[in-house]
Amino acid sequence: MSSLENKLGHLKIHLNDIKSATNNFSETYTIASWDDEYTLYRVELNCSDKENLSSEKGKNIGEHPKGHDIVVIKRYTSGNQCFGEEERFTEIEMLSSVEHPNIVTLIGFCIEDSEMILVIENVSNGYLRNYLRNDNDMRILTWEKRLKICIEVANALEHLHSEMEDQKMIIHRDICSCNIGLDENWRAKIDGFGDCVFLPPYQEDEAVYIKWRGRSPYIDPEYEKTNKLKRESDVYSFGIVLLEILCGRVADDPLYMKESDKGLGPVARQSFSTGTLEDMIDPILKEETSEYNFVLKRGPKKESLHTFMKIAYQCVAETQDQRPTMKVVVKELEKALSFQLNSEVKSDYVEEKSHASIIETQVVELSNELNSMNMTDKSENFEIHNKENMLHDQADDPAEPNCCKFAMF
Incomplete structure (x- = not known):
């Protein structure tokens, strides 16, 4: 030391x-x-x-x-x-x-x-776990922002698992929402490396047997049972973080602990298998309110949400060999973000087109109204002009009254 x-x-x-x-x-x-x-x-x-x-x-x-x-x-x-x-x-x-x-x-x-x-x-914007405990703070984390945080953490884990110099592999062993910081630009930063393990050059079936460590709701169940630590153990922990971000609650929330002493993971797996995982989604993501009434909601789009839910479910599979690598996880999360951004571009186009149609309709109506007013004004002016001409003609008429005529003779 x-x-x-x-x-x-x-x-x-x-x-x-x-x-x-x-x-x-x-x-x-x-x-x-x-x-x-x-x-x-x-x-x-x-x-x-x-x-x-x-x-x-x-x-x-x-x-x-x-x-x-x-x-x-x-x-x-x-x-x-x-x-x-x-x-x-x-x-x-x-x-x-x-x-x-x-x-x-x-x-x-x-x-x-x-x-x-x-x-x-x-990390000026604090740690992810703080947001999961506060509804008002969670409103700051839009679906797009949540996806980007997940992708950034996944990129860091992929780097540790397979992109280190000399092909070393590092298993974090303590991935959880309290070890994910957010800087001033909302960029995710992994922290908490006290339990990490350095492994020999990366191989497909690389593993080490070491007494399990970690926080109960995030621990790989196979690692906990057998002390067999693999990179897929980090994948499981990260999967729990994905579910936390999806549901807007910490993994050991009393709501989940009532159903399972392992918290969110088993509860979410059961809900996914019965097709009810969407019922667990953070209600904040479903809200349609916005700062401006004319802005369409920016909640999760169907393709984005389902892609995210599927990869999160795969990450928290009970056995290590059923879980994807972080490379696959990154790819799927990026796909989920792509679906979201493409949908928002389309929504913006539809929204802008809708606004243009509304404005165009209003312009036409206003134009018709002005034309109608102009026609009315012209008609009224014409009548007034005729009356003025008639009075003017009467004043200038050369024919004189009969009394005057008689006098001249």
């Missing part, structure tokens, strides 16, 4: 600096806390001594070397039985060696006294 700590010495941050930034870990800066495992704080931290990080690690850590950066402080609970020294260094090693736009960037770490702290890039 000491060799790794020395190797990553340039990433060390002093505990006093972190305490100063968080005002001694004040709740004022807390953004999340997960099951007594760790607490997250969002603060400004002086990173001026990190000038050479990007050149040393090939990351974008040093892009803002001067002044204060907004970062997230991840403070692990002291004495945590599930997250010891080995897991701490595993996470540091993992985050310092892997670069991907959908994997959170490690800025630094602190191991002093009994403290284990990671400093990671700011």
Whole structure:
């Protein structure tokens, strides 16, 4: 461990600096806390001594070397039985060696006294689990936005499973909604690599036998029974996240736990097999209200929804060999997004055409009305003009009254 700590010495941050930034870990800066495992704080931290990080690690850590950066402080609970020294260094090693736009960037770490702290890039829009617990927040996540988040997480997992250098494979082992952050552009960032496992060069049937770890509703049931860990174990966990995003609830919501002690997965599988999974869809996605009355709803389109539901169901199959690879998952999710975007383009065309027809009709009606008014005005003006002419003629008539005629003779 000491060799790794020395190797990553340039990433060390002093505990006093972190305490100063968080005002001694004040709740004022807390953004999340997960099951007594760790607490997250969002603060400004002086990173001026990190000038050479990007050149040393090939990351974008040093892009803002001067002044204060907004970062997230991840403070692990002291004495945590599930997250010891080995897991701490595993996470540091993992985050310092892997670069991907959908994997959170490690800025630094602190191991002093009994403290284990990671400093990671700011995920300014928080973590996915927070949205699943709040209806008002879930309204922000449109179907299109949810699809993009899913695709980004899937891309990161595909990278870990089959696109690493030297064909290494990494199994995350803790994919869940509380380990998916969202940055200022709503880009998904995978976090929580303390339980990840490095495997030898990728092979089709690669597996390792290791005691299962993870959060109950997300754990691959075959892995839990046999301790056989495969990349398909991550696929199962990700499938649960897909279902959470579809249903708008966390996997361990009491609604699901009443039906199964494993939460959302078994409940969704049963509903899919009976053709009732659509009944579980987040009601927010079905709403037809919008900011403007003339805008058509942007909920899931039929082809998009069914493609998404099908791949989510395949991901949470009970056995590992029934599940797709992440490459297949990415392809299907991208197909679901394509169906959604194409439908919206068509809807926009129909909408614009409809608006054009309405406007055209209104223009014609207005034109007819104006023409009618003009004709009426012309008719009235004609009558008035005739009357004026008659009066004018009467005033200028050369024939004089009879009394005058008699006088002239």
